[in-house]
Amino acid sequence: MSTHPKMSQLTMFASQPLVEKSPGASQMRSALIYPTLLTHGDLFAEGKDKGPLQPVPSPADKTKACFKLTMRGASSVAFVGFLVHMMIQSPKTAKIGPLIQQSNFYLPLWYIIIYCGGILPTIMINALTGKWTAPPFIYPPKGAATICIHVIPAVLWLVGSIVQVYLTTVGDFVYHRVNGNPFMAIIFVTFELSALYSLVKDLSPLGRHVKFMEWALAIGTFIYFVMGMVFISSGIPEYHTGHKICMNVCMITASGPGLFRVLRHLRELVSGRLFQVSRFTNYADIPGSPYLRNFRDVESTYFCLAFLITDAYAGLVFYREGILFDSPWSTLGWSFLILPVFAVVLSILLRFVPGIDEDFKWTPALNYNWPVLKPVLKEVPDLVNASEAEALIQEKA
Numbered sequence: 001m002s003t004h005p006k007m008s009q010l011t012m013f014a015s016q017p018l019v020e021k022s023p024g025a026s027q028m029r030s031a032l033i034y035p036t037l038l039t040h041g042d043l044f045a046e047g048k049d050k051g052p053l054q055p056v057p058s059p060a061d062k063t064k065a066c067f068k069l070t071m072r073g074a075s076s077v078a079f080v081g082f083l084v085h086m087m088i089q090s091p092k093t094a095k096i097g098p099l100i101q102q103s104n105f106y107l108p109l110w111y112i113i114i115y116c117g118g119i120l121p122t123i124m125i126n127a128l129t130g131k132w133t134a135p136p137f138i139y140p141p142k143g144a145a146t147i148c149i150h151v152i153p154a155v156l157w158l159v160g161s162i163v164q165v166y167l168t169t170v171g172d173f174v175y176h177r178v179n180g181n182p183f184m185a186i187i188f189v190t191f192e193l194s195a196l197y198s199l200v201k202d203l204s205p206l207g208r209h210v211k212f213m214e215w216a217l218a219i220g221t222f223i224y225f226v227m228g229m230v231f232i233s234s235g236i237p238e239y240h241t242g243h244k245i246c247m248n249v250c251m252i253t254a255s256g257p258g259l260f261r262v263l264r265h266l267r268e269l270v271s272g273r274l275f276q277v278s279r280f281t282n283y284a285d286i287p288g289s290p291y292l293r294n295f296r297d298v299e300s301t302y303f304c305l306a307f308l309i310t311d312a313y314a315g316l317v318f319y320r321e322g323i324l325f326d327s328p329w330s331t332l333g334w335s336f337l338i339l340p341v342f343a344v345v346l347s348i349l350l351r352f353v354p355g356i357d358e359d360f361k362w363t364p365a366l367n368y369n370w371p372v373l374k375p376v377l378k379e380v381p382d383l384v385n386a387s388e389a390e391a392l393i394q395e396k397a
Contacts, residue, residue: 068127076120079159083108083115086166093169099244100168102321107165110252110313111158118261119158125277134204134261135268136372138280143203150198153191160184161251188225191254192218205287207296207359209347213303216343217256224250224336245318245329249336252314260306267302267367279373291370300362304344311340 090105125133132139132147139147164184167176199214206214228246231239268274286295315337318324323333351361 065128065130069124072123072127076115076123080112080116082166083112083162086162089169096169099241099248099321102317103165103244103248104169106313106317106320107248107251108162110255111162113262114255114258115158117265118258121265121274122261129277131277133277133280134283135265136273136276136280137204137283137286139203140282140284143201146198146201146203150194153187153194156187157184157191157254160187161247161254164247165251185229192222195257204283205292205295206299207362208357209300209350209359209362210296210303212347212350212360213300213307213343214257216347217253217307220339220343221250221254224253241329242332245321245323245332245336248317248321249314252317253310253340256306256310259310260302263302263305263309271367273373276373279375281372281374291368294365294369296359297362297365298368300359301364301366304347307340307344311337 086108087105090101093101093104121135122133125131125135132144160179161184164176164180167173167179170176195214196218199211199218224246228243228250231242231246265274286292315324318333318337323329327333347360350356353360
């Protein structure tokens with residue numbers, strides 16, 4: 001390896017042994033160095049070699065990752081299989097009513113899209129690497145507890161809400177009522193509060209525009225849920241339809257951030273970045289960088305797209321359920337469809353408010369205009385751990 005006058009400026013971020021000596025081997029395995037000078041030619045070979053090397057996992061780590069991957073894969077297959085079963089069986093529920101029949105088809109379909117495209121990639125990446133990611137970015141390790149606080153009620157809501165839809169076809173709504181009042185109400189409130197807690201913890205450098213949209217989403221879904229509970233608590237049989245409409249739009253809209261992830265994962269898949277986990281950028285490296293503005297432009301663009309596409313899907317469901325036209329519930333249905341559009345338009349118009357934060361003056365962007373993946377690193381031979389790597393750097397200097 002050639003020397004460079006600026007080698008002394010390199011620092012080691014790793015502090016644990018990265019490789020071990022292999023008896024009988026001709027040379028030691030290579031270690032991964034993350035230098036601060038990203039243009040240094042001695043350590044970087046953009047687009048070449050094998051990519052960043054990772055610490056060699058122990059057999060115990062491999063076994064643990066394999067177990068987590070198997071369990072999550074099996075549970076995912078079971079969940080998606082259940083959703084497909086609901087869709088197949090939905091024609092048999094026509095005798096209960098068009099609302100029930102269409103809900104048992106379109107809500108499972110929506111959840112399949114959200115789960116497979118928005119949730120499954122990240123939980124599988126976590127099973128393999130132990131890291132929580134939002135491709136092509138990695139959440140800070142200190143945020144793992146906050147993520148778990150939100151993920152647990154989110155999964156309970158995802159599974160519980162669709163089970164509630166299924167229970168409308170079983171036992172003349174008895175099981176639906178028993179499961180809804182004490183359990184799902186608590187789960188939904190916990191889910192909402194955990195989402196807001198995750199928002200204020202600033203795990204990712206989202207701008208004020210996206211945060212405004214997330215607050216609008218939280219308030220909107222809470223309104224839908226409360227209205228649904230008011231309708232069903234009234235004791236008036238005709239109001240049961242209002243309850244179903246409110247819960248349909250609540251389930252679809254509450255999954256809006258999931259569609260945001262679907263769109264993001266689709267972008268990463270098309271761009272070839274989705275599976276390059278070892279090169280994901282840390283969220284913590286973005287604030288203060290010259291790329292922050294473009295990052296927030298992209299996030300704002302996709303969040304608005306997710307709002308509008310989610311709303312369009314809700315409109316499709318309402319249309320198939322016969323709510324939008326020639327129905328006493330048309331006004332309610334159209335009101336629910338107008339609210340998300342109003343929120344998006346308002347968030348765009350806020351840029352014209354004097355003194356408004358610059359984050360509201362975002363520019364539409366479908367992809368990042370900077371290299372979001374870490375550069376490919378060359379192998380640095382004859383290193384055993386971080387201290388020896390530091391010694392080599394000093395020697396080269």
